[in-house]
Amino acid sequence: MTRYSLDLSFEDFKKSLSPDDLLTTVPGLYFSPRSGRVLIVEPESASWLVVPPKEFGYLVERGLLAPGSGARSSLRLADLEPGLDPDFKAELDRWLYRLFVGNMLAINGYAYHQPSRLWAVQKYPHYFNIHLTESCNLACRYCRVGDSPGRFALMPVETCKKVIRRVVEEIPGTKIIIGFHGGEPLLNPEAIVEGSKYAREVARSAGKEVTLSLQTNGVLLRKHSQLLKELNIEVGVSIDGPAAIHNRHRVFGSGRGSFDEVMDGIQAARQAGLNPGYLAVIHDPGDYLPVARFMVETLGATSFRLNFSCYEGRAKSKLDFDPTRAAAFARNWLQLLDFVLEHHRQTGVWLSIDDLNLFVAHLLTKDRPHMCYRSPCGAGNAILGFGADGKIYLCEELVGKDQFCLGDIETAPPLHRLLDESLVHARASESRRVENVAACAGCPWRRFHGAGCLNKSFEYFGDLEHRDPMCHFYRVVFEELMWKLADNPEIINLISYYKKYIRVQNEWPVGI
Amino acid sequence: MKIFARNQTLPLRPEPFVFRLEWKPGAEWAGSALEEIIAEAHFIQLEAVQPLDEEVVDLLRKLDDRPEKFSLRLLSRAEDFGAETIKKFIGPLSRLKKLDAVIFVISSRSDEPAQAEVSSLLSAAASAGLKPGILVELEPGASVSGLEQLIKNLRLSGAMEIALRPTSAANPHPNFGKNLANCLSHLKSEGIPVSLGECFPGLEPGLSALEPNCRRAFGSCYLDSQGLVRACRQSREILGDLSRQKLAEIWPGYLFAEDLCSRAALTVQSLKLEENEAVEANGMAEVENLSPTSLDSSLRPVPLFILKDKKWGAALIKGLDGLVLSPKGEKLARMIDGKNTLRSIRKKFGPRSAGLIYALFLRGLVRLEK
Numbered sequence: 001m002t003r004y005s006l007d008l009s010f011e012d013f014k015k016s017l018s019p020d021d022l023l024t025t026v027p028g029l030y031f032s033p034r035s036g037r038v039l040i041v042e043p044e045s046a047s048w049l050v051v052p053p054k055e056f057g058y059l060v061e062r063g064l065l066a067p068g069s070g071a072r073s074s075l076r077l078a079d080l081e082p083g084l085d086p087d088f089k090a091e092l093d094r095w096l097y098r099l100f101v102g103n104m105l106a107i108n109g110y111a112y113h114q115p116s117r118l119w120a121v122q123k124y125p126h127y128f129n130i131h132l133t134e135s136c137n138l139a140c141r142y143c144r145v146g147d148s149p150g151r152f153a154l155m156p157v158e159t160c161k162k163v164i165r166r167v168v169e170e171i172p173g174t175k176i177i178i179g180f181h182g183g184e185p186l187l188n189p190e191a192i193v194e195g196s197k198y199a200r201e202v203a204r205s206a207g208k209e210v211t212l213s214l215q216t217n218g219v220l221l222r223k224h225s226q227l228l229k230e231l232n233i234e235v236g237v238s239i240d241g242p243a244a245i246h247n248r249h250r251v252f253g254s255g256r257g258s259f260d261e262v263m264d265g266i267q268a269a270r271q272a273g274l275n276p277g278y279l280a281v282i283h284d285p286g287d288y289l290p291v292a293r294f295m296v297e298t299l300g301a302t303s304f305r306l307n308f309s310c311y312e313g314r315a316k317s318k319l320d321f322d323p324t325r326a327a328a329f330a331r332n333w334l335q336l337l338d339f340v341l342e343h344h345r346q347t348g349v350w351l352s353i354d355d356l357n358l359f360v361a362h363l364l365t366k367d368r369p370h371m372c373y374r375s376p377c378g379a380g381n382a383i384l385g386f387g388a389d390g391k392i393y394l395c396e397e398l399v400g401k402d403q404f405c406l407g408d409i410e411t412a413p414p415l416h417r418l419l420d421e422s423l424v425h426a427r428a429s430e431s432r433r434v435e436n437v438a439a440c441a442g443c444p445w446r447r448f449h450g451a452g453c454l455n456k457s458f459e460y461f462g463d464l465e466h467r468d469p470m471c472h473f474y475r476v477v478f479e480e481l482m483w484k485l486a487d488n489p490e491i492i493n494l495i496s497y498y499k500k501y502i503r504v505q506n507e508w509p510v511g512i
Numbered sequence: 513m514k515i516f517a518r519n520q521t522l523p524l525r526p527e528p529f530v531f532r533l534e535w536k537p538g539a540e541w542a543g544s545a546l547e548e549i550i551a552e553a554h555f556i557q558l559e560a561v562q563p564l565d566e567e568v569v570d571l572l573r574k575l576d577d578r579p580e581k582f583s584l585r586l587l588s589r590a591e592d593f594g595a596e597t598i599k600k601f602i603g604p605l606s607r608l609k610k611l612d613a614v615i616f617v618i619s620s621r622s623d624e625p626a627q628a629e630v631s632s633l634l635s636a637a638a639s640a641g642l643k644p645g646i647l648v649e650l651e652p653g654a655s656v657s658g659l660e661q662l663i664k665n666l667r668l669s670g671a672m673e674i675a676l677r678p679t680s681a682a683n684p685h686p687n688f689g690k691n692l693a694n695c696l697s698h699l700k701s702e703g704i705p706v707s708l709g710e711c712f713p714g715l716e717p718g719l720s721a722l723e724p725n726c727r728r729a730f731g732s733c734y735l736d737s738q739g740l741v742r743a744c745r746q747s748r749e750i751l752g753d754l755s756r757q758k759l760a761e762i763w764p765g766y767l768f769a770e771d772l773c774s775r776a777a778l779t780v781q782s783l784k785l786e787e788n789e790a791v792e793a794n795g796m797a798e799v800e801n802l803s804p805t806s807l808d809s810s811l812r813p814v815p816l817f818i819l820k821d822k823k824w825g826a827a828l829i830k831g832l833d834g835l836v837l838s839p840k841g842e843k844l845a846r847m848i849d850g851k852n853t854l855r856s857i858r859k860k861f862g863p864r865s866a867g868l869i870y871a872l873f874l875r876g877l878v879r880l881e882k
């Protein structure tokens with residue numbers, strides 16, 4: 001074999017093969033049969049293939065693939081293909097190529113992807129999430145944020161500016177995102193105004209590009225939309241779907257649903273010329289489809305995010321978390337795919353529903369554009385969270401949790417040094433590597449999913465050593481998406497939003 | 513039954529080492545031996561021979577909280593103990609971080625309603641994030657027809673691993689070995705990951721489809737609930753008694769694997785044969801051609817364990833693959849630490865070392881990286 005580039009083509013592969021080459025099985029593959037064909041997953045390089053019965057059967061018979069066995073076997077290429085019908089031999093060569101590029105077959109002991117080159121971890125964060133307040137004007141039943149306005153102080157404007165200055169000046173990188181969060185950030189308009197202007201100013205003098213964003217429950221949008229437009233802030237609104245669904249959990253302290261106020265806020269935002277993004281939290285898996293329909297038909301959105309509720313804050317006492325709930329979530333979530341395909345058939349438009357589009361992208365690339373689906377996740381390496389009191393945390397989700405506090409913006413050493421030297425950061429990153437989470441270390445989906453959210457493991461299980469509490473959801477949806485993609489290559493179009501962030505393999509893993 | 517008594521201490525911790533423990537309330541090993549087990553184990557597998565109860569879950573929790581790094585596996589009979597009873601424990605089991613798999617043992621003779629129960633158990637366990645598996649016990653003289661369908665159904669219901677073992681060492685039918693091998697080959701060629709959990713005594717060990725995944729006596733041992741230690745569940749040789757001895761005094765470890773297990777003996781023999789070939793092969797040219805590796809590539813160790821033996825130096829074992837090394841070869845292998853390069857090793861050990869590195873490389877016992 002000769003030198004390979006990362007994008008080895010079939011033609012080059014064929015040219016470099018010689019009959020003396022030694023083909024070796026790679027142990028640890030995952031096999032899953034369905035109607036004759038077999039899905040093979042190579043976990044470490046996140047590669048997968050759907051192989052037709054004839055070719056699969058032949059490779060098993062020759063000992064090159066061995067479902068259920070930990071043993072290796074080797075075979076000279078010359079001994080694999082003697083006396084084969086030329087058409088079948090040509091087909092088989094193509095499959096050898098795919099198996100090789102998928103790290104499922106080693107040639108002369110050499111594997112195509114070198115594990116230490118995949119899965120690089122970002123060094124410094126680019127996303128800084130600032131809690132302008134820890135209080136909120138709503139009391140959603142699944143949220144962790146305190147429910148009466150004024151119960152917690154607002155972030156002082158000076159603290160907000162100091163956070164902004166320090167992240168811009170002290171953290172390496174040229175593109176940064178500053179997200180105003182909370183609580184409800186619109187309860188602190190002064191910090192938004194002063195912080196935004198200041199951010200643009202310091203970014204300009206540091207020669208950096210800054211994007212400003214804000215996530216709101218929408219209730220105060222009527223009042224502040226014009227301002228947000230003027231400040232050029234990207235706005236995300238949390239809305240859980242039609243009134244009947246939204247009002248179940250997104251309520252005021254009195255228990256009254258907030259749907260009407262939120263819709264009014266969205267209308268005002270649009271009138272002001274904002275183009276908000278939408279996020280819904282799903283607690284009842286049966287809501288996936290009605291919520292998606294609402295987003296598209298009522299809000300006219302083509303891109304939105306559906307998150308499931310997590311076990312934290314008030315959800316722990318107010319909502320039910322059956323340990324087997326992941327199965328129903330997976331089943332219902334997968335219907336979104338048919339919804340997207342149907343929508344495209346009717347309108348010619350591809351919807352972009354997160355994380356559906358992201359997960360499809362994960363099947364086609366080794367890049368992991370979203371910080372929550374890497375190993376270790378982005379906590380401390382892609383994101384930092386800042387509490388309203390100026391404390392620094394590994395992630396927005398971890399704000400207020402002492403175990404994940406890195407220090408205080410007033411007293412912390414230069415932030416890049418803080419990150420380099422922080423034991424809290426080092427420990428969290430180490431614990432969340434897939435190889436260190438016992439349940440994930442041998443999981444076929446570990447490099448597609450990445451061991452899950454640090455915060456969710458912490459909230460649900462009480463430590464960082466557990467798999468994601470929705471583990472089964474990921475196991476099911478990644479496998480199903482592979483089968484669906486094998487049957488319907490059109491699904492590739494779902495990755496359009498992520499296209500600019502990823503490098504896609506030069507051969508689809510499905511052999512289409 | 514022979515009782516072996518060897519005054520050996522446990523040597524290097526082999527990887528992975530599996531302790532198979534038979535559990536029932538008051539199991540003899542649950543006392544001080546447990547500390548020794550924890551110190552040496554990569555896997556601790558509990559096989560419940562009585563219905564699951566709070567006591568076993570408490571024991572698992574206790575093990576789960578230990579700081580040592582090992583994984584747990586739990587085996588429980590699905591039919592005899594009732595799927596509904598087991599389901600009650602799925603919630604608590606799903607909270608254990610070290611629990612690698614929950615295996616439901618079922619009989620090859622189980623009828624349809626029993627199979628349906630096990631199927632529902634499998635999907636409940638999977639939904640809770642557990643990794644469920646199936647161990648099918650083949651009754652003496654069992655027919656293999658029907659077994660195939662049973663296995664396919666269980667895979668469809670979510671069994672992530674599927675293994676077979678005999679109920680006892682009873683005389684199988686003369687054609688049984690061949691039929692079983694055919695059945696396994698057939699299932700594998702359809703992509704069903706099925707293996708033998710143990711040997712089937714009396715069956716031809718040469719049939720490759722009948723290779724057991726038991727880790728042989730190199731990498732596992734069996735402790736029954738009375739505290740008697742054996743190389744495996746099937747072995748009749750009692751190596752010691754935990755009520756009177758310490759585990760370290762009893763378990764001879766893999767140094768004597770050859771004496772304890774015929775398959776381990778076969779492995780050692782074949783590894784020894786290959787040693788000569790490996791060292792003779794002038795593989796350096798080939799290694800150098802394996803771009804993008806180069807002479808400056810560092811050799812990275814992969815997790816494996818080293819068997820030490822005075823007679824023949826050492827053997828490197830990874831999974832079921834390995835290589836026997838001369839004392840000089842062992843020295844070379846120990847230089848593979850991610851820092852030394854092909855060049856530095858060749859300089860130190862001469863050009864013939866290339867053949868050995870090549871042999872290691874082909875078996876995945878070393879990684880080459882720029």
Ligand code: SF4
Nearest residue numbers: 440443446451468471
């Ligand atoms: S959380 Fe579950 S699906 Fe994700 S990597 Fe871990 S075991 Fe696999």
Ligand code: SF4
Nearest residue numbers: 372377379395453455
């Ligand atoms: S802690 Fe959770 S939310 Fe934060 S970066 Fe990690 S995975 Fe994402």
